[in-house]
Amino acid sequence: MDNEIYDIAIIGGGPAGSAASIFLAKGGLKVCLFEKKRFPRETLCGEFLSKEVIDIIKELKLFEKFLAFHPNKIDSFRLINDNGKEISANLNFHAYGLRRSTLDNLLLNEAIKNGVKVFQPFEIIRVENIGNDFLLSAQNDVIDYSYFKSKFVISAYGKQSTLDQTFHRNFIKRKSFLNGVKFHIPKSELNYNMPNEIRIFLSNGIYCGMNEVDNDIVTLCFLENRMILKNTSRSNLIECVSRNKMLKNIIPDSIIAKLNKLPAYGNSNIYFGKRKLIENGTFMIGDAGGIIAPIAGDGIGMALQSGKLIADVLLKSKKENLSLNEAQMLYQNSWQKLFSKRIYYGLFIQKILLESRLKNLAINFVYSFPFVLPKLIDSTRSNSIF
Numbered sequence: 001m002d003n004e005i006y007d008i009a010i011i012g013g014g015p016a017g018s019a020a021s022i023f024l025a026k027g028g029l030k031v032c033l034f035e036k037k038r039f040p041r042e043t044l045c046g047e048f049l050s051k052e053v054i055d056i057i058k059e060l061k062l063f064e065k066f067l068a069f070h071p072n073k074i075d076s077f078r079l080i081n082d083n084g085k086e087i088s089a090n091l092n093f094h095a096y097g098l099r100r101s102t103l104d105n106l107l108l109n110e111a112i113k114n115g116v117k118v119f120q121p122f123e124i125i126r127v128e129n130i131g132n133d134f135l136l137s138a139q140n141d142v143i144d145y146s147y148f149k150s151k152f153v154i155s156a157y158g159k160q161s162t163l164d165q166t167f168h169r170n171f172i173k174r175k176s177f178l179n180g181v182k183f184h185i186p187k188s189e190l191n192y193n194m195p196n197e198i199r200i201f202l203s204n205g206i207y208c209g210m211n212e213v214d215n216d217i218v219t220l221c222f223l224e225n226r227m228i229l230k231n232t233s234r235s236n237l238i239e240c241v242s243r244n245k246m247l248k249n250i251i252p253d254s255i256i257a258k259l260n261k262l263p264a265y266g267n268s269n270i271y272f273g274k275r276k277l278i279e280n281g282t283f284m285i286g287d288a289g290g291i292i293a294p295i296a297g298d299g300i301g302m303a304l305q306s307g308k309l310i311a312d313v314l315l316k317s318k319k320e321n322l323s324l325n326e327a328q329m330l331y332q333n334s335w336q337k338l339f340s341k342r343i344y345y346g347l348f349i350q351k352i353l354l355e356s357r358l359k360n361l362a363i364n365f366v367y368s369f370p371f372v373l374p375k376l377i378d379s380t381r382s383n384s385i386f
C-alpha cells in the first residue's frame with residue numbers, strides 16, 4: 001500500500017490522462033497516474049493532429065519540443081470514392097502528422113516534469129469508494145496487487161478496457177462490428193506524392209485514411225464494417241485497394257505482398273454510442289467518456305480538451321468547495337456543451353460513408369455542391385457553426 005493520499009488518481013496515460021494530470025498538477029494538486037503499458041508504445045490512430053491538438057500543445061508550451069520531432073504539416077483534405085470521384089478542400093487550419101508513440105510520450109514526460117507521480121506499467125483492476133476516498137487496486141507483471149488512495153478518480157483509459165466490465169458499463173454487451181487497424185509504411189516504398197494532404201479513400205463498408213507523419217513514415221489507418229465485410233481485416237484492405245484506383249496507384253503490389261508481415265495496431269468492436277460520464281464515482285474523460293468518429297480526425301483534440309475540462313472543474317471545485325455531486329453535474333453539463341454535437345455529426349457522416357449506396361449519393365451531392373464540404377468539416381470541430 002502506497003501511504004500517500006493523492007488528491008487525484010488518473011487511470012490511463014494517453015492524451016486525455018496526461019493532459020488532465022498536467023493541468024491539475026500545475027493547479028497545485030497532488031496527482032498520480034497509472035498507465036498499463038510501458039511508453040513509448042504505438043496505438044490505433046490515423047495520427048492526424050488537428051488544430052485543437054496544436055492549440056493545447058501550444059498552451060502547455062510544448063510546441064517547440066513538438067516541432068523537434070519533425071511532424072509533417074497537413075493543410076488540405078481529399079476524399080476519393082471508389083467510383084473515381086474526388087473532392088478536396090483546404091482545412092483552413094494547420095494540422096500535423098506525428099506518430100502516437102512520440103506524441104503520447106512527449107505528454108507523459110511533461111506530466112512527470114510537472115510533478116505527477118506516474119506508475120508505469122501499472123494496470124488498475126478495481127476502484128472502490130471507501131468513505132470519502134477511493135481505493136485503487138493495481139497490478140503488473142512483477143507485483144500481484146498494490147493499493148493506492150485518492151480523493152477523486154479520473155478514468156482516462158480509452159475506448160476499451162477491462163474496467164468497462166468491472167464498472168458494468170451499459171454497452172459492454174453491444175456489438176458494433178466496427179474494427180480499426182493502423183499500419184506504418186516507409187514513404188520510400190509507396191508511390192506517394194501528397195505530403196501536405198490527408199486523403200480518405202472510400203470503398204464498400206470501409207474508409208481508409210492516409211497521411212504522412214514524422215521521419216518519412218506514412219500512416220495508413222482504416223475503419224471497417226464487419227457486418228458488410230466478412231474477411232480478415234488485411235483481406236478487406238486489399239479488396240479496398242483493388243477497388244479504389246487512386247489507392248492502388250499509391251500502394252504497390254510489393255506492399256500488398258508483405259502486408260501480413262507489417263505490424264498492425266488495431267481494436268475490434270469499437271463502440272461509438274453514448275457513454276455515461278460518471279461511472280463508479282469516477283469522471284470519464286477522453287474516449288472513455290465518448291468517442292468521435294475517426295473521419296472527424298479529432299479524437300486526440302477531444303481527449304486533450306476533456307483533460308483540460310476536468311482539470312478546470314476539479315480546480316474550481318476545490319476553490320469553491322463544491323460537493324462531489326456539484327462537481328459531477330458541472331462536468332457533465334460542460335462536456336455536453338463542448339462535445340455532444342461534434343460527436344453526433346461525426347457519427348452521422350461515418351454512417352453514410354460506411355453504407356455503399358448512401359456514400360455514393362452523398363459524394364455526388366457534395367461533388368455538385370462543393371461549398372458543403374468545409375461546412376461538414378466544421379460541423380465536427382470545436383468552432384462548429386451548427
Ligand SMILES: Cc1cc2nc3c(=O)[nH]c(=O)nc-3n(C[C@H](O)[C@H](O)[C@H](O)COP(=O)(O)OP(=O)(O)OC[C@H]3O[C@@H](n4cnc5c(N)ncnc54)[C@H](O)[C@@H]3O)c2cc1C
Pocket residue numbers: 011012013014015016017034035036037043044045046047048049050122123124125156157158159160161162163179180181221222223270285286287288294297298299300301303
Ligand atoms: C480507426 C481510428 C483512427 C483514428 N484516427 C485519429 C486521428 O487521425 N486523429 C485523431 O485526433 N484521433 C483519431 N482517433 C481517435 C484517437 O485515437 C482517440 O480519440 C484518442 O487516442 C483518445 O485518447 P485517450 O487518452 O482517451 O485514450 P487512449 O489514447 O486510448 O489512451 C488510454 C490509455 O489508457 C491505458 N489503460 C487502459 N486501461 C488501463 C487500466 N486499467 N489501467 C491503466 N492504464 C490503462 C492504455 O494503455 C492507454 O495508454 C482514431 C480512432 C480510431 C478508432
